[in-house]
Amino acid sequence: xxxxxxxxxxxxxxxxxxxxxxxxxxxxxxxxxxxxxxxxxxxxxxxxxxxxxxxxxxxxxxxxxxxxxxxxxxxxxxxxxxxxxxxxxxxxxxxxxxxxxxxxxxxxxxxxxxxxxxxxxxxxxxxxxxxxxxxxxxxxxxxxxxxxxxxxxxxxxxxxxxxxxxxxxxxxxxxxxxxxxxxxxxxxxxxxxxxxxxxxxxxxxxxxxxxxxxxxxxxxxxxxxxxxxxxxxxxxxxxxx
Numbered sequence: 001x002x003x004x005x006x007x008x009x010x011x012x013x014x015x016x017x018x019x020x021x022x023x024x025x026x027x028x029x030x031x032x033x034x035x036x037x038x039x040x041x042x043x044x045x046x047x048x049x050x051x052x053x054x055x056x057x058x059x060x061x062x063x064x065x066x067x068x069x070x071x072x073x074x075x076x077x078x079x080x081x082x083x084x085x086x087x088x089x090x091x092x093x094x095x096x097x098x099x100x101x102x103x104x105x106x107x108x109x110x111x112x113x114x115x116x117x118x119x120x121x122x123x124x125x126x127x128x129x130x131x132x133x134x135x136x137x138x139x140x141x142x143x144x145x146x147x148x149x150x151x152x153x154x155x156x157x158x159x160x161x162x163x164x165x166x167x168x169x170x171x172x173x174x175x176x177x178x179x180x181x182x183x184x185x186x187x188x189x190x191x192x193x194x195x196x197x198x199x200x201x202x203x204x205x206x207x208x209x210x211x212x213x214x215x216x217x218x219x220x221x222x223x224x225x226x227x228x229x230x231x232x233x234x235x236x237x238x239x240x241x
Contacts, residue, residue, distance in 0.1 A: 002027050002046060006037055007053040013060040024058055061106025066238055069093040069121065070113045078186065082151050089117045097125065097132030108133045111178045111217055111238065112141035114152045119173055138178040138217070139169045144196045148184035148219060159204040162197070166205060170212045177209050181218040182225035193222040202232035
């Protein structure tokens with residue numbers, strides 16, 4: 001059965017002007033046609049479910065590139081992250097992905113959550129147990145002992161330890177790698193302006209991740225942190241402030 005969506009406007013994300021009085025046809029889970037309502041043709045013997053979005057606009061799904069689905073967004077988020085159980089984190093994650101897909105997010109990249117939470121959550125979405133966007137997950141972020149987000153990260157100090165942590169995340173099914181290259185404002189006692197890793201260690205992370213066809217995102221602040229990430233060839237810089 002075809003699914004037909006009708007709306008006052010459609011933005012196709014190609015840079016073209018919006019289409020007025022638009023119709024979008026979905027067949028077998030894929031968009032098969034984008035046209036105007038006056039040009040839409042449904043055969044006499046074809047079954048079609050028509051959904052009219054009055055005064056609405058159809059557009060491509062949003063992509064959320066930096067999320068932490070198990071984290072609270074409340075003022076006492078630090079208390080939550082340091083005291084709550086994995087079961088509570090999982091419930092927060094379910095709430096987060098439901099809200100995301102309900103607001104138009106169709107792909108979400110999680111850049112740091114406990115392995116015991118984010119991998120089962122991703123699998124539950126893929127199995128159709130709960131609604132949610134397509135998930136790209138890093139699992140636990142890699143940080144130094146006592147470093148930024150150590151309370152839910154994998155602590156690794158040397159190049160060898162960082163590489164071992166990357167391989168463990170790969171084994172668990174990570175789609176990407178997250179490393180904390182500097183301190184962060186969320187973690188008491190860490191220095192936002194000081195690098196946690198030298199360029200050589202960050203470079204070792206990039207080389208091994210690329211061997212596994214993974215990309216590395218790095219939390220970084222201040223000039224020294226940004227410079228280290230660039231020199232090491234980090235694929236994606238987060239914050240860079």
